[in-house]
Amino acid sequence: CHSARPSLFSTASGFDDYRGFLNLCVVLLVISNARVFLENILKYGILVDPLQWLSAVLYNPYQWPNLLLVLGSSVFIFIAFHIERFLARNYITANTGVTLHTLNLLVAKPHDKINKKLYVITVGSLFSCSVYVVVFLKLWSYAQTNKWYREGYTKALSKRRIHRTSKEFLSRGLLTKLLFPVSMPSSQLKGLRDRSKVMIQYPYNLSYRNLLYFMAAPTLCYEANYPRTSGINKSYLMRRALEILFLFQLELALIQQWVVPVLQKAILPIHNYEGYTIMERLLKLSVPNHFIWLVFFYFFFHSVLNALAEVMKFADREFYRDWWNAETIVYFWQAWNIPVHKWCVRHCYKPLLSIGCPKFAAQVSVFLLSAFFHEYLVSIPLHMFKAWAFFGMTMQIPLSVFTSWVSKRFSSNYGNMIVWMSLILGQPVAILAYVYHYYVTSYTTIA
Amino acid sequence: CHSARPSLFSTASGFDDYRGFLNLCVVLLVISNARVFLENILKYGILVDPLQWLSAVLYNPYQWPNLLLVLGSSVFIFIAFHIERFLARNYITANTGVTLHTLNLLVAKPHDKINKKLYVITVGSLFSCSVYVVVFLKLWSYAQTNKWYREGYTKALSKRRIHRTSKEFLSRGLLTKLLFPVSMPSSQLKGLRDRSKVMIQYPYNLSYRNLLYFMAAPTLCYEANYPRTSGINKSYLMRRALEILFLFQLELALIQQWVVPVLQKAILPIHNYEGYTIMERLLKLSVPNHFIWLVFFYFFFHSVLNALAEVMKFADREFYRDWWNAETIVYFWQAWNIPVHKWCVRHCYKPLLSIGCPKFAAQVSVFLLSAFFHEYLVSIPLHMFKAWAFFGMTMQIPLSVFTSWVSKRFSSNYGNMIVWMSLILGQPVAILAYVYHYYVTSYTTIA
Numbered sequence: 078c079h080s081a082r083p084s085l086f087s088t089a090s091g092f093d094d095y096r097g098f099l100n101l102c103v104v105l106l107v108i109s110n111a112r113v114f115l116e117n118i119l120k121y122g123i124l125v126d127p128l129q130w131l132s133a134v135l136y137n138p139y140q141w142p143n144l145l146l147v148l149g150s151s152v153f154i155f156i157a158f159h160i161e162r163f164l165a166r167n168y169i170t171a172n173t174g175v176t177l178h179t180l181n182l183l184v185a186k187p188h189d190k191i192n193k194k195l196y197v198i199t200v201g202s203l204f205s206c207s208v209y210v211v212v213f214l215k216l217w218s219y220a221q222t223n224k225w226y227r228e229g230y231t232k233a234l235s236k237r238r239i240h241r242t243s244k245e246f247l248s249r250g251l252l253t254k255l256l257f258p259v260s261m262p263s264s265q266l267k268g269l270r271d272r273s274k275v276m277i278q279y280p281y282n283l284s285y286r287n288l289l290y291f292m293a294a295p296t297l298c299y300e301a302n303y304p305r306t307s308g309i310n311k312s313y314l315m316r317r318a319l320e321i322l323f324l325f326q327l328e329l330a331l332i333q334q335w336v337v338p339v340l341q342k343a344i345l346p347i348h349n350y351e352g353y354t355i356m357e358r359l360l361k362l363s364v365p366n367h368f369i370w371l372v373f374f375y376f377f378f379h380s381v382l383n384a385l386a387e388v389m390k391f392a393d394r395e396f397y398r399d400w401w402n403a404e405t406i407v408y409f410w411q412a413w414n415i416p417v418h419k420w421c422v423r424h425c426y427k428p429l430l431s432i433g434c435p436k437f438a439a440q441v442s443v444f445l446l447s448a449f450f451h452e453y454l455v456s457i458p459l460h461m462f463k464a465w466a467f468f469g470m471t472m473q474i475p476l477s478v479f480t481s482w483v484s485k486r487f488s489s490n491y492g493n494m495i496v497w498m499s500l501i502l503g504q505p506v507a508i509l510a511y512v513y514h515y516y517v518t519s520y521t522t523i524a
Numbered sequence: 525c526h527s528a529r530p531s532l533f534s535t536a537s538g539f540d541d542y543r544g545f546l547n548l549c550v551v552l553l554v555i556s557n558a559r560v561f562l563e564n565i566l567k568y569g570i571l572v573d574p575l576q577w578l579s580a581v582l583y584n585p586y587q588w589p590n591l592l593l594v595l596g597s598s599v600f601i602f603i604a605f606h607i608e609r610f611l612a613r614n615y616i617t618a619n620t621g622v623t624l625h626t627l628n629l630l631v632a633k634p635h636d637k638i639n640k641k642l643y644v645i646t647v648g649s650l651f652s653c654s655v656y657v658v659v660f661l662k663l664w665s666y667a668q669t670n671k672w673y674r675e676g677y678t679k680a681l682s683k684r685r686i687h688r689t690s691k692e693f694l695s696r697g698l699l700t701k702l703l704f705p706v707s708m709p710s711s712q713l714k715g716l717r718d719r720s721k722v723m724i725q726y727p728y729n730l731s732y733r734n735l736l737y738f739m740a741a742p743t744l745c746y747e748a749n750y751p752r753t754s755g756i757n758k759s760y761l762m763r764r765a766l767e768i769l770f771l772f773q774l775e776l777a778l779i780q781q782w783v784v785p786v787l788q789k790a791i792l793p794i795h796n797y798e799g800y801t802i803m804e805r806l807l808k809l810s811v812p813n814h815f816i817w818l819v820f821f822y823f824f825f826h827s828v829l830n831a832l833a834e835v836m837k838f839a840d841r842e843f844y845r846d847w848w849n850a851e852t853i854v855y856f857w858q859a860w861n862i863p864v865h866k867w868c869v870r871h872c873y874k875p876l877l878s879i880g881c882p883k884f885a886a887q888v889s890v891f892l893l894s895a896f897f898h899e900y901l902v903s904i905p906l907h908m909f910k911a912w913a914f915f916g917m918t919m920q921i922p923l924s925v926f927t928s929w930v931s932k933r934f935s936s937n938y939g940n941m942i943v944w945m946s947l948i949l950g951q952p953v954a955i956l957a958y959v960y961h962y963y964v965t966s967y968t969t970i971a
Contacts, residue, residue: 078745078747078866078870079743079745079747079750079751079839079840080751080839080840081751081752081753081839081840082839082840082841082842083841084825084826084829084830084841084842084843084844085844085845085846086822086826087830087841092846094846094849095848095849096849097846097847097848097849097850097940097944098848099546099549100937100940100941100944101848101944102546102549102550102553103546103549103941104941104944104945104948105553105811105814105948106549106552106553106556108807108810108811108948108949109553109556109557109560109807109811110556111807112804112807112808112810112811113556115800115803115804115807116804116808118800119800119801119804296526298525298526300525300526303526304526304527304528305528306528353562353565353566354566356562357559357562357563357566360555360556360558360559360562361559361563363555363559364552364555364556364559367552375533378531379531379533382531383531383534392527392528392529393526393527393528393529394529394530394531394534395529395531396531397531397532398532399532399539399541399544400544401542401544401545401548402541402542402543402544403544419525423525490547493544493547494547494550494551497544497547497548497551497552498551501551501552501555502555
């Protein structure tokens with residue numbers, strides 16, 4: 078019953094099937110966190126209050142300015158639309174258009190209004206700031222894309238000697254003709270079941286309807302025509318809606334039950350510079366924070382954007398790629414937020430390359446622009462200008478060089494692990510720093 | 525820049541590459557446990573004392589009886605050897621041999637000696653009990669295998685009319701002839717470089733040298749000849765020896781620093797029947813306990829047994845199979861401890877089948893035998909007869925039926941996860957129960 082053979086762990090055996098240990102990791106993770114959860118309940122009791130957000134919104138009078146700010150953003154959309162109409166009619170020159178758009182976008186910032194009201198609460202301001210950032214990016218895209226369309230149209234006019242000028246078109250009741258471009262024969266139109274499949278061409282795209290669709294659609298990149306679905310899948314929409322309701326409450330519950338006590342217990346050690354205790358707090362914060370971030374990712378990029386897309390019959394559902402397999406930081410940033418990534422490539426990276434900017438400098442510029450918006454979204458609602466979010470984003474540049482090197486030199490798995498590490502540990506460092514300084518500036522004494 | 529495509533999480537995408545999340549599990553596990561480790565150090569300081577075991581052995585006079593007990597086991601080995609010699613010489617009948625072997629094995633138990641000295645400390649008793657269990661299993665195998673050999677030899681004698689009887693052989697200086705059986709021509713012997721490759725046949729195997737090799741070899745199943753290696757790989761042996769030294773200290777350190785505080789803080793909640801706190805303690809214990817068990821597995825089944833095998837030039841290194849991929853409890857028990865599993869199959873399961881016992885009943889018998897030895901190894905050193913270890917092992921039977929059903933009905937991965945769960949959670953339940961009752965019986969008041 079014996080025969081000569083090596084043990085499986087010896088290299089001589091050539092055995093390398095350790096997939097069972099991955100299941101062990103999953104099981105251990107569940108068990109460890111079940112314990113932390115139980116410990117938390119035993120220590121603090123139930124802190125979850127599902128209706129807290131509602132009372133906060135209803136009874137806090139300083140929420141309403143944020144709603145007004147959000148509604149006010151339509152003014153900038155209206156202005157941008159009419160700048161484009163003027164440009165299409167040749168009422169103003171291209172350079173004047175650029176100047177006007179720039180002025181419009183520069184004014185489209187809510188921060189001076191938020192700063193004046195020192196007690197506007199953070200979550201509401203974060204929401205209105207985010208809306209303004211989205212409007213800013215969308216209008217930038219609208220202006221730039223229409224510029225490309227206009228240049229193409231002008232070329233076509235001069236080459237193919239098209240009889241009508243854009244001025245003529247637009248003066249003759251554009252809105253009624255919008256869905257039926259004159260260039261398309263009516264015989265062909267009759268055959269189409271779905272009129273949304275009709276391709277709209279410049280300058281027929283310069284309608285309120287078209288712009289409003291873009292403003293509501295889950296994309297930051299303007300196009301005159303988007304791929305559309307033929308109808309709304311009600312059961313799909315219902316599932317996404319249930320996810321939104323459930324995950325929103327889950328996020329709130331996790332923050333109330335798990336994050337707030339950790340943060341409260343971290344203030345004092347930071348104040349007293351207790352190195353190891355701060356590190357322990359940091360690690361304690363990292364797990365729930367990461368879990369909340371993961372749930373938020375699914376909540377926003379899958380549930381919310383897909384629900385919105387379903388309602389809008391918007392067919393391009395690529396809101397994220399497989400960033401969880403990212404072997405380099407660069408791939409992570411290219412994959413986790415596709416609407417923003419697409420915008421950065423189309424409206425920042427490629428234009429920079431086309432004016433002769435080197436590839437690496439263009440990449441760095443994109444990271445710096447992203448760093449600016451991260452800082453903006455943190456500083457304005459918190460009324461703190463510490464530039465840590467900016468610093469955190471710029472740190473992604475050396476980190477991305479490092480992960481690329483690790484993935485090439487060692488295993489791509491190690492690269493992936495470093496990406497996860499930076500996600501798990503990077504955020505809580507920033508959060509602790511901001512929360513501590515928020516406490517310090519808000520309250521003069523620390524309990 | 526847009527095209528119709530579904531999100532990756534939607535089933536329509538057909539995407540299923542989530543391997544990055546496995547890396548996340550590993551990273552999260554490391555981070556969570558780093559935190560627990562840091563919290564432990566902050567709370568208790570350094571509890572590790574690498575030389576504690578040495579002082580415990582040297583200054584505790586009740587350790588020495590255990591050493592004497594271990595040395596005393598050689599008496600039973602000596603007796604078993606001579607029973608076999610008498611049998612081979614036909615001095616005693618086969619039935620007398622069975623009776624004598626049974627009596628010898630029944631006496632070969634240290635528990636009455638341990639029980640008389642109530643304060644013999646647990647670890648020493650556990651060691652001597654384990655040695656006796658190993659001796660017991662080896663001598664059982666020795667007796668049974670020699671019975672099979674003898675039966676085969678007698679058949680060959682009657683069939684092939686071999687001239688010499690075993691009695692003649694053994695009366696004529698067996699030891700000198702041992703390595704050179706008469707049946708093998710000397711011309712063939714000269715060609716062999718390594719005399720250990722010479723096959724020893726019954727009754728030439730009945731030598732001290734052969735028995736001592738078996739007693740020291742890392743196997744519980746006796747054979748007259750084992751596959752051997754041609755020499756000792758010194759660097760391999762050195763690596764195993766370093767592993768033994770390091771892992772032994774690591775195990776001690778983990779127990780002192782991580783397990784003992786958790787156990788001490790669990791006594792009071794158990795005493796007061798605080799359900800949730802007990803569960804929290806249980807989960808808190810499960811992670812270090814499982815880690816210690818994993819390290820112990822590697823320490824004993826890889827480092828110790830391979831080092832021993834290298835010294836003994838023993839070539840069959842299959843001390844474990846890939847139990848970490850076990851999809852059923854049955855496979856786990858078949859794979860994690862191959863020496864015992866081999867013994868059970870060869871000396872319990874197959875003999876039971878051969879006398880007409882049904883397959884399932886034979887499997888249950890093996891589990892019950894294993895349950896008996898588990899209970900024995902716990903009860904004797906702790907002086908407690910609670911039968912929980914026995915119960916725990918018998919519970920493996922319904923659990924194995926359950927995991928087989930899960931693996932077939934659902935995914936084999938779920939079966940694997942349940943196996944891990946039972947390992948991670950089953951042990952700490954038993955440990956908490958025994959430790960609590962050990963405290964209760966040892967100390968009358970609980971702090």
